[in-house]
Amino acid sequence: MMSVLEMKQVTKRFGNFQALKGLDIQMGEGEVYGFIGPNGAGKSTAIRMMLGLIKATSGTIKVFGKDAWSQSVAIHERVAYVPGDVSLWPNLTGGEVIDLFSKLRGNDSRQRRQELLDRFALDPSKKCRTYSKGNRQKVALVAAFASNADFFILDEPTSGLDPLMEQVFQSCVQDAKQAGKSVLLSSHILSEVERLCDRVGIIREGEIIETGTLQELRHLTRTNLLVETKQPLDDLSALSGVHDVHTEGNGLQFQVDTEELEKVMSHISKHGILRLESAPPTLEDLFMRHYEQAGGED
Amino acid sequence: MRHSSFKQMPLLLRFIVKQDRIRTPIWLIGLVLFTLLVPIAFADLYPEQAERDLMAETMKNPAMTAMVGPGDLAHYTIGAMTAHQMLLLTAVVVGFMNIFLVIRHTRTDEEEGRMELIRSLPVGRLAAIGAILIYMLFVNVVLAGLTGAGLYALQIESMGLQGSFLYGVALGAVGMVFATLATLFAQLTESARAATGLSIAILLTFYLMRAIGDVSMETLSYISPLRWLTDVKAYAGNDWQPIAWLLILAGILGAIAAYLHAIRDLEAGFFPSRPGRKHATTFLENPIGLALRLQRTGWIAWAVGMLLIGLSYGSVLGDLESFFSGNEMLEQILPEHAGYSLTEQFISMLMMVMSLIAAIPPLMAVLRLYGEEKKDRVAQLMNRPISRKYLLGSYVLLAIMNGWVMLSLSIIGLWSAGITVTAGGLEFWSMYGAAMVYYPAIIAMIGLAVFLIGFIPGGNIIVWLYLFYSFFVLYLGGLFQFPEWLGKLTPFGYIPQLPMDQMEWLPMIALLGIALFLMVAGFQGYRRRDLQSH
Known part of the structure; x- marks a missing residue:
């Protein structure tokens, strides 16, 4: 199985604060990986490093076998990212933002965009300033799932969604999984992780302290x-x-x-x-x- | 640098153009129209060379040099006059435009988390910074072209093709210096506020450096790019060389900014941020304390700024006196206030200018409440047992205190620099009184701001435009010989100019009465209206 994500002994310091202390994560192709841990454990830091937004202090991070920092542009052609706190341009409409993202990516499907807008019940003609947190998240989710990315990196993507939309989100992840795509899902909604993920990694204070399939983890417990x-x-x-x-x-x-x-x-x-x-x-x-x-x- | 570093730059550039399709043209049209109106007005007001020479005489003093820079006073044509009196001040405004536009598309986007979304897409690491720099180049080239073409199109005798375009290009080149400077600060600091604040601080430092330098220390001047600007001598010799220096400086600043951008983490800066307090002090635990804490940095920065402005004006008072003594022509121009020294007359003019500047921080202090409201933070306070009256009252009280502090500091600066350079005759309390008569006008402006918060939330711009109008009419009004009633449309126009005018209590009481009325009304409106959210 081809490796989608490979993080080896990754550390990150912010001044005097050691955010990650030798993080190891392996993800295979077609895998849905649940990434859980308390606030401040280093989930978002790790995700931003996979995306090459911030640089590792030491260790190696490879996505699709390429270096996450120096080859980020090539990697991003196959990656879709949704952050937990989506901030958009207040004077643009949701539809304009989705189109901007799809143009920047260059390979999104128009038909899929419409289908997702319907599923998420999002009105794309409204200005982003009028959107609630949940609606801003929907914009990012529609943009992500409308793309034909091979690797979805989702950082608490459902924190503002209602239970109905949560269901829609889960079905989108399942569709992606069926299409053979890989998903990294960081979430606090553990039932969601349980339902969707093949493997789970628990991070605490900058280290993975437990990793394995749910079966394996249960065995330990x-x-x-x-x-x-x-x-x-x-x-x-x-x-x-x-x-x-x-x-x-x-x-x-x-x-x-x-x-x-x-x-x-x-x-x-x-x-x-x-x-x-x-x-x-x-x-x-x-x-x-x-x-x-x-x-x-x- | 790899090619992929700039991937999707054209698209991001188009995106910036689209976002700023209204904002940028407003800046450009405003700047160009303002630039074009001045020579037209000059040609109208001073058609004869003799009149212009008279004007040149009045300009031959250190205070004017400090304010507008050196000029070709020996050949004071309409062109030389325009370049002398307007180029530097326009360049400062161009600097502000560049700083605001750049920060908006760099650190603000990054701080808000929008850059994170862009950068998670297949977009080069330098694409966004490249796009904004190209955009600013485009904006400044358009500014240079329109200004140059516009000035030449006026077909005024002394304003030739070369001089006109040099004037425009000089503005554009200075614009690029501040665009790249702001880009650099957007890399160094972690917040848009800090980046904007530091860029403006450097802009004002450049201005003050050349002000002091032009009057007394040439070498200090040469460090300031704003001095390079006035060295182009548009319409009076036309030297293109300083343009090259400005562009080289912009290139260096831009390259450093791009390099730092390429090596740093997203949303990080290079200036370290200190850890804050773990607990609130008791001081913070009430609305006044909170409001003051939120504005602390702004207060300090403005306090230092006001003191510096006072000091810089004060430091030229000595040269002023020696220049004025025995200048018959000036004595002819200002005959109506016989019995008072020209320095005193100049000081009373300074008081008005400084009081107008000192009105800015208290207005910011009170309008901050609306800014907090729009960010939903007022709602956080409102759901506690805190009345709206108390909350608004805290901000108003702080603003009133702020105005007094700022005005006092500018006078302390003016006086303490003034006594060291003049032979005496500057009595502190009489100077302080001459400034404090403007305090009711500042309070009236605060009253207007309170009224707006109560009835036209979001109408902040009205009070700023009104203040700008006051400045324009009272300060430049003399230059352009505006009719007197225009000055009577602003509270500052009713203030007696001490010590030359008689003290009048009626306008003071009237202004305070109006301020009180506006405030009471504003409080009523604020109590009744809905809170707004973003």
């Missing part, structure tokens, strides 16, 4: 269990791999480390199971676990 047994389960918290035990109605709710699951289950079954509910860990659980660790260090 805990399962939520709700159990009701005939005999009381007094000694549960003494078992290794069991966390956050608390009473829930007649039963107990707790989390189990995935690798300890078998041992814990056999222990519970000795007490006579009346009810057992298990839920896979959500990305949110996963994220919160890392996030809380980060919080604990401060």
